[in-house]
Amino acid sequence: MTSLDDLPLRDDLRGRTPYGAPQKSVPVALNVNENTHPIPEDVAIDIVGRIARAIPGVNRYPDREFTGLRNALADYLGHGITSDQIWAANGSNEVLQHVLQAFGGPGRALLGFAPTYSMYPLLAAGTGTGWIAADRDADFEITPSTAAAAIREHDPDIVFLCSPNNPTGTPLSLDTISAAYDAASGVVVVDEAYAEFAPAGTPSALTLLEGRPRLLVSRTMSKAFAFAGVRLGYLAADPAVTDALRLVRLPYHLSALTQAAAEGALAHSAEMLAMVDEIRIQRDRIVAELTTLGYEAYRSSANFVLFGGVDDPGAVFEELLGQGILIRDVGIPHTLRVTAGTEAETSAFLAAIAVLAPVARPASRIDA
Structure with missing residues (x-):
């Protein structure tokens, strides 16, 4: 089969990988910062x-x-x-x-x-x-x-x-x-x-x-x-x-x-944005509960939370995926990222991550 190496690709594009996030059919998908609430x-x-x-x-x-x-x-x-x-x-x-x-x-x-x-x-x-x-x-x-x-x-x-x-x-x-x-x-x-x-x-x-x-x-x-x-x-x-x-x-x-x-x-912007308040509530809930569990949730003004103190992000990611919960490993050491979903989706994530809390290391600020 022909590969990229066989094509006259631009030199500055050789060795690069395209943008990608896992696309899996799971009950709780909280990995790409979508608004998981349905349109009214x-x-x-x-x-x-x-x-x-x-x-x-x-x-x-x-x-x-x-x-x-x-x-x-x-x-x-x-x-x-x-x-x-x-x-x-x-x-x-x-x-x-x-x-x-x-x-x-x-x-x-x-x-x-x-x-x-x-x-x-x-x-x-x-x-x-x-x-x-x-x-x-x-x-x-x-x-x-x-x-x-x-x-x-x-x-x-x-x-x-x-x-x-x-x-x-x-x-x-x-x-x-x-x-x-x-x-x-x-x-x-x-x-x-x-x-x-x-x-x-x-x-x-x-x-x-x-x-x-x-x-x-x-x-x-x-x-x-x-x-x-x-x-x-x-x-x-x-x-x-x-x-x-x-x-x-x-x-x-x-x-x-x-x-x-x-x-x-x-x-219908007012009606469409009515769900934003609920998403903020779930985001702040994630921050509070992850902190209680011993993880380190970084302050967020978005619809997602990055949290540190994860000893093995790959293992935690796979364990959650096995339970039908998809979050994101963004490549920052000892961190994972989760989207604030509906109340039910957020509850499912928090219940699952609570079981894995012993994996968390003592919280310590990460310098970028």
Whole structure:
């Protein structure tokens, strides 16, 4: 059989592995930070109706500028954001890919603070952009001085700041984002995929957009909106940024059905986001109970919890999987990550991990 070694693959892609997370059919899947709550029935009915109305027109190309969706996204975000500041694509990964295609490329570099979202270096590699992994402070935090110092040292063309950070859940202060922007000569992207799960009243980087034309704030409908299967990500930025992204997008990249479904979900945003409060409760419950068990749960503003003090993550992962509970080994020594699911799913995980608690070592903070 032909292998990758037999193909004329780009040299910089040889030896790399694609993004992947275990995809297994289990009763309790808490490994990829999905919103495990079902979409409310009345919302689903409305979305299906909108898709049905779009079907007769699918012999024609969709609205290339996804005008209705941009208006709906701008209304949802608020903060005085207008539709000409909105960009969207098939998931926030494609949004970030567009950013790298427009502002990265051969001879240019992307800087992030590791450990962080594993797709960042993969997206960089796919666009021929260099990847720079800067260090975090203790407990996976980033202070303004740490961010500014790394950016001044490397002078990257693009900076990605994940807020809250995946896979650690660590929140990022507006002071750190401002310091990063002031230190950067290129674009700064704040990836707010999990922003809706932050404690109520937490300010968004959206509040920093005015007067900062190189600042981009990325969001997704996959998490809080329980829309992972639809694939809709978006960002808000200066209108000049959206003009730049038009130069690299594929023609008609958002299907008419995707646009209809997303507009339907946004029309019910209050109802769709009502489940966020319940997810926060389960996240905080996980933190409290894991701590009681002797594990070390790191502070999280996302819909998942990273916990340390695990002597053998692989063994714990397999033991839980054997009980039909799938979580995630993200490769950080002595840690595992679990998504906050429904109350029943969370209870199943906590009951199973409690039996394994003797595996936990005495809690000790991990420096990144």
